[in-house]
Amino acid sequence: MQLPRGIYGITDTSYTVKSHVNAARVFLEGGVRIIQYRRKEGSIKVLLEEAKAIRRLCNEYGAVLIIDDRVDIAILSDADGVHAGLDDAPVDEIRRRFGGLIIGASASTVDEALQGERAGANYIGAGSVFPSPTRPDYRITGLDGLRNIVRSVNIPVYAIGGITLESIPVIKAMGAWGAAVISGILAAKDPVKMAKAFVEAWENV
Amino acid sequence: MQLPRGIYGITDTSYTVKSHVNAARVFLEGGVRIIQYRRKEGSIKVLLEEAKAIRRLCNEYGAVLIIDDRVDIAILSDADGVHAGLDDAPVDEIRRRFGGLIIGASASTVDEALQGERAGANYIGAGSVFPSPTRPDYRITGLDGLRNIVRSVNIPVYAIGGITLESIPVIKAMGAWGAAVISGILAAKDPVKMAKAFVEAWENV
């Protein structure tokens, strides 16, 4: 499966949109075609129900669904893949046991990106490119760091961290496959309109 | 695989033993041959590392390892199975996607036990038999309820909830395959000695 280029939406309920399912809907209505369901708390039952609801939505829109962290939820909800952060299960072990999944790896350095690629990741989430309200603890790669990561690996790189509408052109110019957006869309007054603006900004550069 | 009869140890760090790995070691040194690793909090990375450490211990002792809740951790750690509580992923979905695992289901009524069996569970954890300090919110089945569950299903039933050394004979007399013990062993002054006492109590009835 070819990973969609452009905006990669990550669900979050800290902003205007108050449920993960609605966050996914906002992204999809705005034209985003790869969604990550990221929820850290809650029982497996709740996680699985939400993941299935988001799976159905993604199917309607022909979008790719990635689950943060939880391979079990990914498989039980028929998601396309899983994102393994640096504190999550090792990419190579996931690859060995769950070969069919798309696996994303996080990286804030070229070394981490190369490690993720060697371990079998299908894409890299690289960042934080800018200081990010959702990930204040993340190392900042800056645009140079992003470009170095893009040049060092042969798999798609989604830029992540503090990405605004205004930064889309320069992110694309660095060679990123796409840009992961959370608060940039979900904290907007009109999140669907903002999602559309991001998608268009990427397409029209 | 034949499920071991007798004492079923569940890890918990609320008592005398302060780590899950040590709790597993206590059970194993005491002669327990089926261990459930149950940890609700912590990153996947930590869960996976502990699960692997407990897997190695269980291999040394020839014991069965069950992971509470987390199919992903179970598979990535090479555990034998997963225990799916009533708030966890549905047993039939786990069975369909992860056929090779031993799956345990929880039940506090005959209906729930039959449902678990039909869904493909390999064993039932039935309880709470007695009021339990670790599960104050659980419905109490009593000894009658335990016996009714044992009679209604064709799969092994481990009694759980408030089981003490003194209650082992009557639990066995109700037809249970075994008894799940947490605080009864892990809150003891000498937990290994207590584990041995439980194992012997079961064997010598």
Ligand code: NI
């Ligand atoms: Ni994560």
